[in-house]
Amino acid sequence: MASCDHVRTFPVDLFPNSTISIALFDGIKNHDELKKKIISGKIDAALLSAKKICDIFQVLVAATKAVGAKSNGKLKTRSINSEVLFSLSPSNNITESLRTFGVSPSDSAVVAVTIDDFDGLKIQNVAQQINAEMKPLDQLNRYTDEDIIKKVYKISDAELKHSKLLDSVATRIAVKEFAT
Amino acid sequence: MATKPSELSDADMIQQGAEAKIYQGQFYDKQCIIKERFKKTYRHPVLEERLTHRRIAQEVKALLRCRKAGIAVPAVYFMDTCNNCIYMEKVEHSLTVREFIQQFQPPYTEEDNQILRSVAGKVGSILAKLHSNDIVHGDLTTSNILLKSPYDIWEVYLIDFGLSQVSHLAEDKGVDLYVLEKAFLSTHPRTEHIFEQVLAAYSKNYPNSVEVLKKLEEVRQRGRKRVMVG
Ligand SMILES: Nc1ncnc2c1ncn2[C@@H]1O[C@H](COP(=O)(O)OP(=O)(O)OP(=O)(O)O)[C@@H](O)[C@H]1O
């Protein structure tokens, strides 16, 4: 079994009873099988395409939104896990969001996110099912594809003159409902 | 989260305005500013709720529009819609233009003037960029413009967009400048020659400025008439 040393768990200050756990995996091959397990609920986690993640903070911003939506009874998708994916996306289209930020056959690296995983069992279960190697989270940047991120979030070079990519991404996630 | 977030204590409050409280806090590893809009109790509650919501929406919409236009503004980290709070990036190592100008005491030396004019020029060119993108701030004062150090670079940040709107009208932009002129000259006496530099840089960097400055002059005259009548 893969070691779980690299999992990081963050308490959510705004929703004190919740936590967000994050882990990075590389070397995925069983994409079809994973997809089935996600759909059937055997995997209770959000699996994100690592290319589209530039920083853990990006994941925290989206996951906090998802936790907030759940706590206010305002989930827009079927589960907290899909809500994490939907929150990450600048799009209001759920199917498109899940496709863009979920794992696709072209992804070797995946960021796994579990919510309220107090005993760490959910992420351990992911590690068992995923058939890939768990990596330290500080290696996340090795898998980031900034060009894809700029394209997905529609971030221009003019904007990046006065903003870090992460700030541009975080803002789009945070204000999505207000951006018409 | 229907109640006031517990981590916002009065100890962290750095400013209490008429319509908003400003707290300093942390969002994960980031220093942040939390802007809480509160209800004025004397107004109708439902109306009030709607108004508060609109202000918040206007504020974050403008922050996004500015950022896309390449204007430096704080990043937004989280929207707490239940408590009418915006969690935004704290612009570190910054001070307001107001605080900056107040570091100098009139009568200004030639060196003071040079520094003040240079900052005024930067402000003017940011306003040119703002208006060329059809964003009208609505509450331009020297407290709503931040300067981020190092001070020989002075990156200008705009904040406090709760009264902003999208408009292409020269009239709206002229009023925007008029509001700033009033605030500037009343907060900082004997700075006419510095404010001039704001307008000079504005015209230089904004092709449509002629029309706006014409409106500004009209608004000034209306202002004067009002004073004479009143
Ligand atoms: N993002 C920020 N980074 C650093 N300082 C900030 C930031 N936002 C606000 N401040 C500080 O707090 C002060 C008040 O903030 P702001 O202007 O947004 O609120 P306000 O004037 O009370 O709002 P309003 O006029 O809409 O009622 C600013 O003048 C500035 O000194």
Ligand SMILES: [Mg+2]
């Ligand atoms: Mg203000």
